[in-house]
Amino acid sequence: MSSADVVHDGPLLSARGLSISFKVRRGPIRSTRVHAVDDVSIDLYPGETFGLLGESGSGKSTLGRLLLHLTKADTGTLTFRGRDMWAATNAERRRMRRRMQMVFQDPFSSFDPSVNLLHSMREPLQVHERLSRDELDARIAEVVTAVGLSERHLAQFPRQLSGGQLQRLAIARALSLKPDIVVLDEPVSALDMSTQAQVVNLLSELQAAQPVTYLFISHNPSIVHHISHRVGVMRRGQLVEVGDADQVHGDPQHPYTQRLFASQLSGDPKQRRRPVSRISEMGVEAASGRQPT
Amino acid sequence: MSRSIHTRGIAWMRREPLAAFMTVFLVLLIVAAFLAPLLAPHDPLQQDLTNVLAAPSGTHWFGTDDLGRDVFSRMLYGAQVSLTAAFLAVGAAVLLAVPIGLVAGYRGGRTDAVIMRLLDIQLALPGLVLVIAVASALGGGTVNTMLALAIAFVPGLARVVRGETLAVREEPYIEASRAIGTPSMRILRTRVLRNVSPPLLVQVAITCGQAMGLEAALSFIGLGAQAPEASWGSILRRAYDSIFIAPAAVLVPAAFITLTAWAFNALGDALGNQLSLNGRTARKGTRALTLSQTTGSGIRPQSAGVLDVSELTVAVDTDRRRVLVEDVALTVGRGRVTGIVGESGSGKTVTAMTLTRLMASPPAVVTAGSVRICGDEILAMPAGQLADVRGRVVSMIFQNPKASLNPALTIGRQITEVLQWHGAMGRGAARAEAERLLERVGVPADRARAYPHQLSGGMCQRVMVAMAVACRPQLLIADEPTSALDVTVQAEILDLLHELAEEGMAIVLITHDFGVVADICDDVVVMYAGEVIEQGPVVEVLDRPGHPYTAALLNALPARVPRGEPLAAIEGRVPAAGTRIVGCRFAERCAYAVDACRSAPIPLDASSTGDRQARCIRSDELLGARVLEPESEKV
Numbered sequence: 022m023s024s025a026d027v028v029h030d031g032p033l034l035s036a037r038g039l040s041i042s043f044k045v046r047r048g049p050i051r052s053t054r055v056h057a058v059d060d061v062s063i064d065l066y067p068g069e070t071f072g073l074l075g076e077s078g079s080g081k082s083t084l085g086r087l088l089l090h091l092t093k094a095d096t097g098t099l100t101f102r103g104r105d106m107w108a109a110t111n112a113e114r115r116r117m118r119r120r121m122q123m124v125f126q127d128p129f130s131s132f133d134p135s136v137n138l139l140h141s142m143r144e145p146l147q148v149h150e151r152l153s154r155d156e157l158d159a160r161i162a163e164v165v166t167a168v169g170l171s172e173r174h175l176a177q178f179p180r181q182l183s184g185g186q187l188q189r190l191a192i193a194r195a196l197s198l199k200p201d202i203v204v205l206d207e208p209v210s211a212l213d214m215s216t217q218a219q220v221v222n223l224l225s226e227l228q229a230a231q232p233v234t235y236l237f238i239s240h241n242p243s244i245v246h247h248i249s250h251r252v253g254v255m256r257r258g259q260l261v262e263v264g265d266a267d268q269v270h271g272d273p274q275h276p277y278t279q280r281l282f283a284s285q286l287s288g289d290p291k292q293r294r295r296p297v298s299r300i301s302e303m304g305v306e307a308a309s310g311r312q313p314t
Numbered sequence: 315m316s317r318s319i320h321t322r323g324i325a326w327m328r329r330e331p332l333a334a335f336m337t338v339f340l341v342l343l344i345v346a347a348f349l350a351p352l353l354a355p356h357d358p359l360q361q362d363l364t365n366v367l368a369a370p371s372g373t374h375w376f377g378t379d380d381l382g383r384d385v386f387s388r389m390l391y392g393a394q395v396s397l398t399a400a401f402l403a404v405g406a407a408v409l410l411a412v413p414i415g416l417v418a419g420y421r422g423g424r425t426d427a428v429i430m431r432l433l434d435i436q437l438a439l440p441g442l443v444l445v446i447a448v449a450s451a452l453g454g455g456t457v458n459t460m461l462a463l464a465i466a467f468v469p470g471l472a473r474v475v476r477g478e479t480l481a482v483r484e485e486p487y488i489e490a491s492r493a494i495g496t497p498s499m500r501i502l503r504t505r506v507l508r509n510v511s512p513p514l515l516v517q518v519a520i521t522c523g524q525a526m527g528l529e530a531a532l533s534f535i536g537l538g539a540q541a542p543e544a545s546w547g548s549i550l551r552r553a554y555d556s557i558f559i560a561p562a563a564v565l566v567p568a569a570f571i572t573l574t575a576w577a578f579n580a581l582g583d584a585l586g587n588q589l590s591l592n593g594r595t596a597r598k599g600t601r602a603l604t605l606s607q608t609t610g611s612g613i614r615p616q617s618a619g620v621l622d623v624s625e626l627t628v629a630v631d632t633d634r635r636r637v638l639v640e641d642v643a644l645t646v647g648r649g650r651v652t653g654i655v656g657e658s659g660s661g662k663t664v665t666a667m668t669l670t671r672l673m674a675s676p677p678a679v680v681t682a683g684s685v686r687i688c689g690d691e692i693l694a695m696p697a698g699q700l701a702d703v704r705g706r707v708v709s710m711i712f713q714n715p716k717a718s719l720n721p722a723l724t725i726g727r728q729i730t731e732v733l734q735w736h737g738a739m740g741r742g743a744a745r746a747e748a749e750r751l752l753e754r755v756g757v758p759a760d761r762a763r764a765y766p767h768q769l770s771g772g773m774c775q776r777v778m779v780a781m782a783v784a785c786r787p788q789l790l791i792a793d794e795p796t797s798a799l800d801v802t803v804q805a806e807i808l809d810l811l812h813e814l815a816e817e818g819m820a821i822v823l824i825t826h827d828f829g830v831v832a833d834i835c836d837d838v839v840v841m842y843a844g845e846v847i848e849q850g851p852v853v854e855v856l857d858r859p860g861h862p863y864t865a866a867l868l869n870a871l872p873a874r875v876p877r878g879e880p881l882a883a884i885e886g887r888v889p890a891a892g893t894r895i896v897g898c899r900f901a902e903r904c905a906y907a908v909d910a911c912r913s914a915p916i917p918l919d920a921s922s923t924g925d926r927q928a929r930c931i932r933s934d935e936l937l938g939a940r941v942l943e944p945e946s947e948k949v
Binding site: 076077089091115118119121122123125126127130131132133134135136141144145148149183185186191194198204213214215216217218219221222225240241242243244246247248266267280281283284285286287288289290291293294296 | 485486487489490491492493494495496497500504505508509657658771800801802803804805809812826827828829830831832833834835852853856857866867868870871872873874875877878880881882883884885887888
């Protein structure tokens, strides 16, 4: 067993004081630094779903990439199973890498358009495991069946499947290495309503069958609340609130979180959201909802 | 996929006859050059000093040269030399340029900067001079000429590879490979290279054309092929030497060099066109959609609605049986908000675009129905009148506000133009009104001088709303107005739309999100596969949906389902637009479908409860058994 496989009590992934800034050009000469992620500390525990909620530009996707070490942070520490990721040797890092996978927002561009899906699905196993063609294809058939698709779909090209089917395959590809952590970056935002539900349910089923930690990144408060055990809210690169999903949803502490959940659509015409202007003028408690005419 | 290579080839020849002709020419030329020993009627080196500089004849098709050698045979052998030289030069250049371009593009940063500046230096030198210098330094001969050419071609090809790599590198599938942990070399080899090859191929074809020309130029000045071996360039040179005796002799090699270079360019252009065509939909018309035939429904019910749509059916022009939207009817009154909700492929956007005749025609054609806005029939309206109605009586806002605004004009100017055009206002008055409108939608008036790129998505959507309502239209059609916006901004825009409705504007809101419908709509029309499957007051439909599809969609809303419990997922997918289905279009995915659902078309019937209509024969039965009620209501 390698060091990455040793069972470790406590958090699976632990980040302390992660920061990264990018240079943004404001003109031909002037440029400013934007703190995409600003002093974020976060712990992810085995088997939990951590919902990372934030609006566009809040730095939530960048944080996801920092945690997977796809982008290197300017400062801060990152430990995986108690092992410092930045101090790791390349070989160690590769072993860690296979334990962390990622799923992206747009299923259509998540797969190489020039090859069939079987070719793309083989990639993780080919890179990380030495398997014969038959073993390889058997493993792929297994994960593809687990997400409710069949080998028939693998002979096709990305453009021939629907968004929902491709997103299932993207999840299957991420899970084929039996990772400890999967970062899901807006995995259902590009999907239709009914397909969204399929994918959300699938993620829960897969987690029940195989203990895996999800970092579920989304801008949608209702979905994050629905799927997550714990929720973190990001704003302007900072993690402004972290807590149990029901607690953050039911009793948000930070003013921004309050505004975010107050803006959320209830889906019930009898319990409409209060107009935003009234929220900011009168505070959340005093405002009353609109009634349909 | 289904079309054979044969039919696709014919279609291509029709579309690009020049490229097709040139390709055939190139293929014949290459085959002929390869088979030169078999095809050549004479030995190309066989001299006949009794018959020098002869004119073309039966025995010597292209005549003879100054040593009496057969020019046709010499051209065939020369083609072998010239083409081989060109192909090898370009091949060597590709072998050098691809790794350089891939590394520069993929690594980026300093690596890229250094490589590109070095290539820039080489590009700054005149190409032919460089080739001559290198070829002379290496000494003449075909191989050295090829090397010189290869070096000259590297910067151009490497730049193409780098540019494409830069674009491909940003694709999510590359990031997916990185997230998997695939080593960079493997990503470059299996993913990037494959996806940069098509544009590279175009450049290779064009470079081959250049290579033919340059090789001829080098041979002409004596650097290329050395006697007795002859390329087209050296044949041209010999003919040129005798130009005062037999001026026509230069025409043969000159014509072939030109034609071949041209053929490679035409081939490259055709490949390029093919690439940019891929992934694009078929022809789109520019005509405004009109009613192709009047429906004989006789007397239309008089309604007080701002918008009255009845029996609206839109089909594909080439195949009228492919119906995109069938028999849509709806009425929107003053101050009312009607939501048209559906998934992709439901026909909601086709319906919305047809309301203002913005659907491209072809391919879409209205085969039946009527759209009346404030009593005027939109579908039969002359173009001039339609242009006046759009913006003044009805206006639209779209999903992507930034793309809908003109990036080159300030937002104030864009609103002012609308006011001047439709409102016949003077410039000063229009400007003042534009500022008032911006304030009205929550944009500070001093932002009127801002350009769209200086504003956030939410601000741009406010500007779109300001433009849309500038001439106080009766009806606003909003196509997914908040789908691209953040939750807090979405709430602000929905509030704005709600206020406009309260002031009396009729609004049609196209959305895929029942949350938006529940938030501001008074009525809702649920569409599936081109049909309305349920419609009625929002409170009624969302409380007690009468169609299993509506019920399932509502139970798929995370906000309506207790945390931790599975959402209602609808298995399968929406049928492709235009698919013919007898009976209920949702039956394939419906948990409650019975045989009767599939045997005959299902009418949109009034349910026994209230004002709502559902297209489901089991609606009353399922409602009675309370199986369709939302999870949250059952408790």
